[in-house]
Amino acid sequence: MSDVWLNTLITNTPQEGFELAMTLSRRGVKYTQPNPETLKALRPEYANSADGLTAASHVIAVNFQTVAAANNYWRKG
Amino acid sequence: MSDVWLNTLITNTPQEGFELAMTLSRRGVKYTQPNPETLKALRPEYANSADGLTAASHVIAVNFQTVAAANNYWRKG
Amino acid sequence: MSDVWLNTLITNTPQEGFELAMTLSRRGVKYTQPNPETLKALRPEYANSADGLTAASHVIAVNFQTVAAANNYWRKG
Amino acid sequence: MSDVWLNTLITNTPQEGFELAMTLSRRGVKYTQPNPETLKALRPEYANSADGLTAASHVIAVNFQTVAAANNYWRKG
Amino acid sequence: MSDVWLNTLITNTPQEGFELAMTLSRRGVKYTQPNPETLKALRPEYANSADGLTAASHVIAVNFQTVAAANNYWRKG
Amino acid sequence: MSDVWLNTLITNTPQEGFELAMTLSRRGVKYTQPNPETLKALRPEYANSADGLTAASHVIAVNFQTVAAANNYWRKG
Numbered sequence: 442m443s444d445v446w447l448n449t450l451i452t453n454t455p456q457e458g459f460e461l462a463m464t465l466s467r468r469g470v471k472y473t474q475p476n477p478e479t480l481k482a483l484r485p486e487y488a489n490s491a492d493g494l495t496a497a498s499h500v501i502a503v504n505f506q507t508v509a510a511a512n513n514y515w516r517k518g
Numbered sequence: 519m520s521d522v523w524l525n526t527l528i529t530n531t532p533q534e535g536f537e538l539a540m541t542l543s544r545r546g547v548k549y550t551q552p553n554p555e556t557l558k559a560l561r562p563e564y565a566n567s568a569d570g571l572t573a574a575s576h577v578i579a580v581n582f583q584t585v586a587a588a589n590n591y592w593r594k595g
Numbered sequence: 596m597s598d599v600w601l602n603t604l605i606t607n608t609p610q611e612g613f614e615l616a617m618t619l620s621r622r623g624v625k626y627t628q629p630n631p632e633t634l635k636a637l638r639p640e641y642a643n644s645a646d647g648l649t650a651a652s653h654v655i656a657v658n659f660q661t662v663a664a665a666n667n668y669w670r671k672g
Numbered sequence: 673m674s675d676v677w678l679n680t681l682i683t684n685t686p687q688e689g690f691e692l693a694m695t696l697s698r699r700g701v702k703y704t705q706p707n708p709e710t711l712k713a714l715r716p717e718y719a720n721s722a723d724g725l726t727a728a729s730h731v732i733a734v735n736f737q738t739v740a741a742a743n744n745y746w747r748k749g
Numbered sequence: 750m751s752d753v754w755l756n757t758l759i760t761n762t763p764q765e766g767f768e769l770a771m772t773l774s775r776r777g778v779k780y781t782q783p784n785p786e787t788l789k790a791l792r793p794e795y796a797n798s799a800d801g802l803t804a805a806s807h808v809i810a811v812n813f814q815t816v817a818a819a820n821n822y823w824r825k826g
Numbered sequence: 827m828s829d830v831w832l833n834t835l836i837t838n839t840p841q842e843g844f845e846l847a848m849t850l851s852r853r854g855v856k857y858t859q860p861n862p863e864t865l866k867a868l869r870p871e872y873a874n875s876a877d878g879l880t881a882a883s884h885v886i887a888v889n890f891q892t893v894a895a896a897n898n899y900w901r902k903g
Contacts, residue, residue: 447764450822456524459542463549465767465813469806472771474796486799488551491563495573496803498546502580503810505542511822514527514588533601536619540626565628568640572650575623579657582619591604591665610678613696617703642705645717649727652700656734659696668681668742687832690850694857719859722871726881729854733888736850745835745896755841758899773844773890777883780848782873794876804880811887819899 450511458512462504466497527588535589539581543574604665612666616658620651681742689743693736697728758819766820770812774805835896843897847890851882 446468452458474480487493509515523545529535551557564570586592600622606612628634641647663669677699683689705711718724740746754776760766782788795801817823831853837843859865872878894900 445764447767448762450763450817451824454525455527456522459524459545460549463546466806466810468767469771469809470802472768472809473805474802479797483797483799483802487803489556489560490799491560491567491570492573493799493803494547494551494560495564495570495577496800496807497550498543499573499577499580500803500807500810501546501549502543502577502584503807503814506580506584507810507814507817507822509527509584509588511817511824514584516528516588531602532604533599536601536622537626540623566633566637568637568644568647569650571624571628571637572641572647572654574627575620576650576654576657578623578626579620579654579661583657583661586604586661586665591661593605593665608679609681610676613678613699614703617700643710643714645714645721645724646727648701648705648714649718649724649731651704652697653727653731653734655700655703656697656731656738660734660738663681663738663742668738670682670742685833686835687830690832690853691857694854720864720868722868722875722878723881725855725859725868726872726878726885728858729851730881730885730888732854732857733851733885733892737888737892740835740892740896745892747836747896753841755844756839758840758894759901774883774887776844777848777886778879780845780886781882782879787874791874791876791879795880798876801876801880804877804884808880808884808887811884811891815887815891815894815899819894819901 450508452508452512455509455512455515458508458515459501459505462501462508465504465508466500469500527585529585529589532586532589532592535585535592536578536582539578539585542581542585543577546577604662606662606666609663609666609669612662612669613655613659616655616662619658619662620654623654681739683739683743686740686743686746689739689746690732690736693732693739696735696739697731700731758816760816760820763817763820763823766816766823767809767813770809770816773812773816774808777808835893837893837897840894840897840900843893843900844886844890847886847893850889850893851885854885 450461452461471480487497527538529538548557564574604615606615625634641651681692683692702711718728758769760769779788795805835846837846856865872882
């Protein structure tokens with residue numbers, strides 16, 4: 442991908458950090474399957490599946506660990 | 519999502535931290551599937567499945583790592 | 596849940612820490628499915644399944660990382 | 673369990689640490705399913721399954737992170 | 750493999766770090782299955798599966814933790 | 827196992843570290859299923875499965891976190 446989508450891991454608040462973790466998780470999918478049509482077609486497969494949603498939440502949790510550490514856990518903010 | 523739901527990772531006790539980890543895990547699901555009707559419909563699918571419950575506990579454990587680190591493991595409290 | 600079940604992550608020995616990790620893993624399940632009847636009914640489903648037991652051991656391992664870090668790995672004990 | 677099986681996370685070598693990680697992984701299983709007959713009966717189910725073996729190796733890897741950190745990665749040994 | 754493909758974990762930007770995490774994830778696959786024909790044949794199996802894509806994103810997330818830590822989270826860049 | 831196969835986690839380069847992570851992952855399998863015939867027979871089951879390969883890459887990623895931390899991420903090398 443040639444577009445710039447990630448300049449920093451620093452965010453103002455933990456919530457923005459959580460949302461960045463979600464972006465990272467989606468980008469991991471997108472790098473693996475860049476075709477937007479295919480991605481759109483697959484969406485109901487996991488968004489309507491309990492296991493798929495738990496797995497998605499798991500990936501976000503792993504990425505949130507990274508973002509939270511980068512921000513020193515927003516301890517003074 | 520426009521609502522503010524996460525202002526800090528700091529909690530008074532480890533138990534509150536564990537409960538925050540659960541909130542983070544649920545939010546990861548909710549960001550992926552924002553429709554409350556769909557979420558409600560899927561609930562029995564994992565809450566009545568041993569594998570689904572273990573997977574849910576796994577995500578909570580990952581988020582609890584983040585929250586516990588943020589709180590320096592509540593060592594002096 | 597209104598009961599207090601987690602006051603500290605500090606334990607006297609690594610074995611107690613491992614047992615706390617097990618407690619955390621079970622609580623993750625219990626928060627997700629609070630009904631004790633349902634939990635009891637599901638028990639054979641994972642306790643008699645190789646995959647289920649490995650998955651349970653995985654969650655304990657993740658929680659043990661947290662508890663061990665909290666205790667500085669019991670290095671002087 | 674009333675027996676003492678884990679007094680320390682410190683080992684002399686990384687290999688002993690890896691073997692301790694394996695012990696922790698097995699104990700995670702054993703705490704969940706204490707019946708030795710059941711455990712024995714389930715053994716072929718994962719030890720003869722590629723997925724089961726990868727999952728077992730995964731749990732060992734997570735526990736090895738803990739043991740390796742406890743030993744400061746055996747850097748001066 | 751005799752080729753040199755990994756000289757450093759240091760990257761200029763978090764995005765390059767994320768792309769390195771993707772490379773690490775693919776190399777993990779390639780070391781396990783070095784046959785390029787087989788790999789090509791398997792590609793549709795995960796790239797067209799919601800579960801497969803989430804699992805791929807999960808591995809990238811784990812490797813990104815490593816790369817991000819190596820770069821001190823690109824805090825001053 | 828009585829053979830010595832792991833003396834140190836320190837490697838000269840990140841690539842050697844990644845290859846050590848692969849060795850650790852395979853040893854985790856081997857400790858669980860020591861029979862080389864069985865292991866050989868199971869190989870096609872995961873090496874020709876997209877899910878199996880992603881799972882293998884996941885375990886390598888977890889072990890690479892450990893090896894990379896042990897080497898301070900090869901920051902000055």
